[in-house]
Amino acid sequence: MKDVILGLVGVGRIGVMHANNIAALNTEFTGQGISVKLRLTDVAEDHARTVAAGLGAEFLPSVDALIASGIQGLVVATGTGTHPELIRAGVDAGIPVFCEKPVAMNVADSLPVLEHIRAKDGVVQIGHQRRFDAGYLEAKRAYQAGELGWIHSLRAVTCDMTPPPVEFLATSGGLFRDCSVHDFDILRWLTGREIVEVYARGSNNGDPAIGGVGDVDTALAVMTFDDGTVGTVSASRYNGAGHDVRLEIQGSKGSLMVGLDEKSALKSAEEGITFPAGESHTTFAERFDTAYRSEMAAFVELVLGRRANPCTPEDAVAASRVADAAQESLASGAPVRVALAVAPAA
Missing domain, CATH: 3.30.360.10 (Dihydrodipicolinate Reductase; domain 2)
Incomplete structure (x- = not known):
């Protein structure tokens, strides 16, 4: 059985949804000989530990510790203002990144992030889930x-x-x-x-x-x-x-x-x-429940190198x-x- 370990940053409303969807991916990928595992972190440590415990996931005390733990993909579900630095952190670590929309608060703030991704030949999937509906x-x-x-x-x-x-x-x-x-x-x-x-x-x-x-x-x-x-x-x-x-x-x-x-x-x-x-x-969350689950399955496939990026x-x-x-x-x-x-x- 091959392990795919995803690291999740942010366990607010949408982060918890992604965490649950990642945890449920094992059912979809087990038949393919793949085990999807989850590690997560959040500045709201007590809440993050509770979420991790409920899903059988591992809690890490910081983003740096999460990336250093050997994850193969980084899922960013934090506030928009933190997206640029977290995208850069994942790209610099050489791992694919999934980030909720948008890249940054506005286009002007997004352009330097795009330049960084290109310079590092990074792989970043942005979360526009309607593409999977x-x-x-x-x-x-x-x-x-x-x-x-x-x-x-x-x-x-x-x-x-x-x-x-x-x-x-x-x-x-x-x-x-x-x-x-x-x-x-x-x-x-x-x-x-x-x-x-x-x-x-x-x-x-x-x-x-x-x-x-x-x-x-x-x-x-x-x-x-x-x-x-x-x-x-x-x-x-x-x-x-x-x-x-x-x-x-x-x-x-x-x-x-x-x-x-x-x-x-x-x-x-x-x-x-x-x-x-x-x-x-x-x-x-109810309207696009299936789309969100398909979106995260697509990210696992992107991590595995099995598909093209569905939303650059x-x-x-x-x-x-x-x-x-x-x-x-x-x-x-x-x-x-x-x-x-x-x-x-x-």
Whole structure:
């Protein structure tokens, strides 16, 4: 049995989710003669020890100790401000790194990290989990197969049921960077096109404290792609019907809706229509549970050298360029051209 040892930094909400998914990977890989093991660390030592004990994982007292322990891959699930230094640490150690999006707080801070990764010939997978969601994968397949014809309209929606703490929003970089960046990434990935201009508007009708930290609770961006196709990306922190993530793709031959199922957070106003009848998701973790697990399995395969990188830092920074432009447009009230992307969509 071959061991693959992953080191995890950060055991907040998403870190615990990743830790559980890593621990569960043994079931998937055991039949391939591979044992996936987990070691973890966090500055909140007592909490990290408890998480480790519950998963049969090993706790290490620091990032340096974690890397020195002989891990073969580093998973970064800490706050955005720490991403650059932790990516560099893993790359300098010569091991593949998985890092939750984004690479850094903004594009300007991301570029030196990209340069470091390239200089060291590092391998870094960024966590845009929607690339592993079955609905988005099917939509990309259908589009590439020509089943939709040429696309005339794209409408992406990402709405949280309730807002995160204001303390988080104060450091998140804004609704487009924190939330809609997933839509910007998946639209580039699905269409293979670049977003070249955005025009954004926003509102604050919920907690005034959100506006007090410089953010909005609801926003809409009108996008133009490099081939002239138009689309919209909308987001909200106050979707009481449930966590709602959808993408409507309308083409010259056909249309598809990603995220339209029995758990969709909407109801029909038409008489006699009971679909969807299921209970809506309440958080992103439920909506993308399978995608998150597939994403981590892909990282193990990347560590083993069995697959290409499914989401490069260049891809992530290209999406962040759009998010930065959307935030700029939101502040200025004018359309903003998107700076040239660092790499084409995968």
